[in-house]
Amino acid sequence: MIIRILGEGQFRLDGKHLEKLNRIDNEIVGHVSKGNKAEFRKDIAKLIAIIKEEGEPLDPVEIVPSDIIIPPGDMSITEAKKIFCGEGLIKG
Amino acid sequence: MGFLDRVSTVVQAKMNKIMDKIEDPRETLDLSYEKQLQLLQNVKRGVAEVTTSKKRIELQKAKLQASIDKLDSQAKEALAANREDLARKALENKAGLQSQFASMDQQIADLNDQQQKLIAAESRLAAKVESFRTKKETIKAQYSAAEAQVKVTESVTGISEEMADVGMAVQRAEEKTDNMKARSAALDELLESGTLTDFSGDDELGRELAKAKAQSSVDDELAKMKAEMKK
Numbered sequence: 001m002i003i004r005i006l007g008e009g010q011f012r013l014d015g016k017h018l019e020k021l022n023r024i025d026n027e028i029v030g031h032v033s034k035g036n037k038a039e040f041r042k043d044i045a046k047l048i049a050i051i052k053e054e055g056e057p058l059d060p061v062e063i064v065p066s067d068i069i070i071p072p073g074d075m076s077i078t079e080a081k082k083i084f085c086g087e088g089l090i091k092g
Numbered sequence: 093m094g095f096l097d098r099v100s101t102v103v104q105a106k107m108n109k110i111m112d113k114i115e116d117p118r119e120t121l122d123l124s125y126e127k128q129l130q131l132l133q134n135v136k137r138g139v140a141e142v143t144t145s146k147k148r149i150e151l152q153k154a155k156l157q158a159s160i161d162k163l164d165s166q167a168k169e170a171l172a173a174n175r176e177d178l179a180r181k182a183l184e185n186k187a188g189l190q191s192q193f194a195s196m197d198q199q200i201a202d203l204n205d206q207q208q209k210l211i212a213a214e215s216r217l218a219a220k221v222e223s224f225r226t227k228k229e230t231i232k233a234q235y236s237a238a239e240a241q242v243k244v245t246e247s248v249t250g251i252s253e254e255m256a257d258v259g260m261a262v263q264r265a266e267e268k269t270d271n272m273k274a275r276s277a278a279l280d281e282l283l284e285s286g287t288l289t290d291f292s293g294d295d296e297l298g299r300e301l302a303k304a305k306a307q308s309s310v311d312d313e314l315a316k317m318k319a320e321m322k323k
Contacts, residue, residue: 004103004253004257006099006103006257006260006261007209007213007257007260007261007264008209008212009212009213009216009257021096022094025094025095025096026094028094028095028096029094029095032095060215060216060217060219060220060223061219061220061222061223062223063220063223063224063227063246063247063250063251063254064250065249065250065253066253068096068100069096069099069100069103070096070099071095071099072261072264074205080095083095083098083099083102084095084098
């Protein structure tokens with residue numbers, strides 16, 4: 001599958017990692033709703049680390065849509081809350 | 093709905109704004125390409141802006157360091173002239189500057205990180221744009237309007253995602269540099285208003301220190317004269 005880390009480009013990752021990513025994703029939902037800043041950052045970093053360690057960067061000349069999009073590593077929990085409120089990553 | 097699905101929704105919304113609904117797929121290709129070139133220019137501007145901000149903070153850091161050094165030597169001079177009150181004042185000001193100084197390294201590191209990311213994004217986008225251009229010409233040459241539709245949708249969607257990503261990265265970088273600009277403008281104001289400035293010029297501490305030094309040299313001279321007259 002193709003995964004994009006926002007701000008860092010696309011990676012090709014074996015589908016066997018999907019379950020792990022989903023598990024972390026669910027935990028992130030909990031951290032955002034509880035406002036748990038430290039755990040939120042830790043899990044976003046964990047997601048990014050899995051993709052970078054297990055995946056291969058996609059050749060930039062390839063033009064393909066991604067299956068999963070991961071937020072940038074420096075996303076704050078305030079920005080994450082806005083995403084849940086439907087306000088988006090960046091206004092406009 | 094998971095968090096990552098939400099993130100995708102946000103990116104999708106951005107992509108929809110980038111992609112125009114146009115009947116003729118060939119026109120879609122050309123329009124998308126034009127937008128890609130515009131975005132490339134934007135990224136270049138973004139990189140330049142981050143670089144300027146970084147230089148500005150580095151300059152300000154050097155200026156702060158000079159002020160800190162000066163206050164330090166002024167504190168020593170004040171002590172030598174037996175004016176502990178002035179020395180205390182100089183050291184208090186120095187402490188104020190030092191707390192500002194500490195946060196600057198972090199700001200410079202953040203900007204450096206932004207700069208590196210944007211430069212990498214620019215080169216990824218440039219590679220994709222070039223590849224899109226080739227693809228676009230092939231599609232235009234080889235397919236009829238009806239056949240081209242699928243190919244066009246595929247490549248326009250793919251590149252629009254990249255464009256949404258890069259667009260957001262530029263905006264995030266701009267927001268960060270705006271924040272830092274505001275902070276560094278505030279610091280400039282502090283430095284200029286004299287609250288944190290160096291005290292060698294026409295300011296209060298400088299004047300007091302000069303007076304104290306003059307006083308102690310007068311005292312020295314008086315003592316010398318008295319000693320000579322006793323002879």
